[in-house]
Amino acid sequence: MRLLVLGGTEFVGRAVVEEGVARGWKVAVFNRGTHGVPDGVAALRGDRTAPGGLEALRSGEWDIVVDTWSWGPAAVRDAAELLAPRAASYVYVSSRSVYEYPVAVGADESAPLVEGSPDEAGDPGREGYARAKAGGELAAVRAFGDRALLARAGLILGPYENIGRLPWWLNRIARGGDVLAPGPAELKLQFVDARDLAAWALDAASRQVGGAFNVTGPVGHTTMRDLLTACVRVTGADARLRWTDPEPILAAGVQPWQDLPVWVPPGELYEFLHRTNVDRALGEGLRCRPAEETVADTWAWLSSLGGRAPQRGDRAPVGLAPEVEKALLSGPA
Structure with missing residues (x-):
């Protein structure tokens, strides 16, 4: 399998990269190069927020793309649109913050969402996090349709955590x-280990699973x-x-x-x-250590x-x- 991780050097992205390497897949990361990458991983350099910053992604084909972007969703839009003809599946690591609060106990992935736009650029700040993630989901789906896998993560813990x-x-x-x-x-x-989130996302994407999933441990x-x-x-x-x-x-x-x-x-x-209701993810093979x-x-x-x-x-x-x-x-x- 050919895996491209947008980011890939911190927390969830790094867990995805290490999971792909452990599986013997051909792994590439796209980032600005401020952190090193594991041995055997191809490094593609660029700044997705800068004009012309996606040039390194204009060639190549991948089975799975994983994107953990948390800021202005226009960056997800631009990357997804560029990669859609040359990638089979696009995993967007989203958040349960996309749901309108409060959420009814037991609600599943069909619960109402906050408003977001795939065209919003810039740093939304902490107050705009939910809107940014919602916009990122819209961008991924607009480019990939049912080939987009939306992993609405809950609390994420584990090695490489950069929240603290x-x-x-x-x-x-x-x-x-x-x-x-x-x-x-x-x-x-409830929480999900970043490594379990990574393993589940790659398993599901390799089976061409699409749609939205609440991804965290069971209650x-x-x-x-x-x-x-x-x-x-x-x-x-x-x-x-x-x-x-x-x-x-x-x-x-x-x-x-x-x-x-x-x-x-x-x-x-x-x-x-x-x-959180995680029945759908558990049914699709989520396993938590x-x-x-x-x-x-x-x-x-x-x-x-x-x-x-x-x-x-x-x-x-x-x-x-x-x-x-x-x-x-x-x-x-």
């Missing part, structure tokens, strides 16, 4: 001592207790999880998801993030970097300020 969610928890727990653990401890979580794939306990176990830290109810945490002005990554208290946002494997492999990767994970420039760093954690721990837990 699981790395923050691992680094915090590795420091040891009392750790603020947001409850309820048995709160069920209750893990819990807050199991996730944080796994962090304690793999780091070997002398850390004590101090489980704390949501009320005092929220009263202290702590922002769920941002200050305490992964966690949101029970409520409307929790239902959206951690009670145990959460502890994701935690352990992420810690091994993070340790190889001295604990300093890469950080996307368009995302604010996540994590709870030490003084806020200390203040909360000094109260009743």
Whole structure:
């Protein structure tokens, strides 16, 4: 199989590249060349936001193209239109953010979407992320029709994470001592390991599957207790999880998801993030590794970097300020 990854050096894109290489496929990446590529991977250089920046893609044929673009969807439009005559399948890694919020519990891929345009250019900013992803979907479908596979990912974790969610928890727990653990401890979580997302996308695309899929782990794939306990176990830290109810945490002005990554208290946002209908993806072969494997492999990767994970420039760093954690721990837990 001939695989082209637009990007291919960070997080999901890198997971896709490594999965393709592991399968013995012929893999090429297209990017600006600011990061290295694995051995045996062809490097095509260009800037998809610049005039004439797609010249390196004007020749060549591929079985699968994978695109993880998160900014102005006009870049997806231009690449997809150029590649449509010479590629069999186009995988656009989208997001569940494309759904109009709130989303009814149990809703599937037919739920209403936010408005987006395939012709919007530029950086939409954090507030425009959902609109940008929706526009990217429209661009992919307009060029590839039913040959476009839309992977509406939920929370993505795993090695190479450049958002900082699981790395923050691992680094915090590795420091040891009392750790603020947001409850309820048995709160069920959904996420997908970037490597499982990559494997599923390549499997589905190789079978010429098209259409939209919610791609994350099944409901209750893990819990807050199991996730944080796994962090304690793999780091070997002398850390004590101090489980704390949501009320005092929220009263202290702590922002769920941002200050305490992964966690949101029970409520409307929790239902959206951690009670996703993934029946369609599971039926199409999605398989998710145990959460502890994701935690352990992420810690091994993070340790190889001295604990300093890469950080996307368009995302604010996540994590709870030490003084806020200390203040909360000094109260009743």
